[in-house]
Amino acid sequence: MQNRILKLGATDSVLVALTNLHKGESITHGDRSISLMEDIPAKHKFFIRDMAVGDAVIMYGLLVRKMTAPAASGSRVHTGNVHHATEPYDYHGYRSVWEPPDISRFKDLRFSGYHRSDGRVGTANYWIFIPTVFCENRNLEVIREVLENELGYASTEKYKAFTRHLLAAYQESGTLEDIQDFSLPPAPASNNSGNRPFKHVDGIKFLEHQGGCGGTRQDSELLGKLLAAYAHHPNVGGITILSLGCQNLQLEELMQQITGPNGSFDKPLVVLEQQQVGSEEELVKTAIRQTFEGLVKINRLERKPATLDKLCIGVKCGGSDGFSGISANR
Structure with a gap:
């Protein structure tokens, strides 16, 4: 049977609902039976025992909240009955021994990925465009429109069809009052409907930025390191670099950061400098x-x-949910 609850620490005073739980249900945890006082949505927490004002709420084995209102066992944890609280700590005196979890049950699992020559494995295969300076952003926009539309990577075709629908109605009657259906029409059969010529290329990404010109030498070096890191990312299969020629971040510097001292970088690489190419x-x-x-x-x-040891998952901060600290950021 699928696990329905999770307890993160032996001393915790709350349980995590892994699926939607309903009022009146009896939840068994160890030798304790908890009758739910209300619906508990998935990812939310509920109290194991009756809680009084001022009681400590323990999660991960640590103080995370204190009670601001009494709550019965089986009640949901929410901002109306708790407030943030932590134990005092001394950073410099802090010591912790991390005990790795038992991962033996995952040793035979596999995922499908793109194997790179440096030993890393990507979950996608992208081509990326990198400008050395913001002056090239306009050229990137032109190239983006062409490649994404013609190679089937654009996601705007249905909105284009909707706009054409509005335009046709306006040209016919001079008004949009007769249009009552504002649902998006189906996208026409084309490359944008999934018929991509490059089946093993997941997309083309364009890394516009506002740097590369002005600022200090250190700014230029940091930008180069950032762009080089994108080039080395295992989800990247190839790179096009566009340079103007007179920017702070010169091509030679960026190429040194990408190819490294031993020149072992072997991904397809297109490097163009506008002042050398011409128009x-x-x-x-x-x-x-x-x-x-x-x-x-x-x-x-x-x-x-x-x-699975090759699988690296990034989580964007700022999108916290009820599983923060369990499967995501804390």
Whole structure:
């Protein structure tokens, strides 16, 4: 039977609902039977015992809250009956011994990923565009529109169809008053409906930024390190770099950070400098042509099984939910 509750620490005074629980249900935990006083939505916590004002709420074996109102066993934990609280601590005197969990039951599990030459495994296979300076952002926008639409990566086709629908009605009657249905029409059959020519390329990403020109030398170095880290990311299969030529972050510096001292970087790499190529039109055409050739190369890669120790999951802070500290940020 699927686990319905979770207790995070032996001394905790709350349980976590792993699925929706309902008022009147009897929840058994150890030798204790808890009758739920109200519905407990999944990811929410409820009290194991009766709580009085001022009682400590323990979770993860630590003080996390104190009671501001009495609550019966089986009642939901919420901001109306608790407030934030922590134990005092001394950072410099703090010592902790981390005991790794038993992961033996996961040793035979696998996921399908893209194996890179540095030993890392990506969960996706993207081509990315990197400008060395914000002056190239406009060229990136032009290239984005072309490649995403023509290669099936755009997600805006249904909105374009909706706008065409409104335009046709306006041109016919001079008003939109007769349109009562504002649902989105189905996208037309095209590359955007899923018929992508590069089956093993998950998308094309464009890393616009506002740096690269002005600022201090240290600003330029930090930007270069950041962009190089994107290039090395296991989810990235190939890169196009667009440079103007007169920016602080020079191509030579960025290339050193990407390729490293031993030049072992082996992902397809397109590097173009506008002042060397010539006109803006020539730069855009060359970038599209050479990127297309790179997409052909990384499309030859296929997902292969990988062990879970190769799986690296990033969690964006600011989107906390009831599982924060359990499966996400705390």
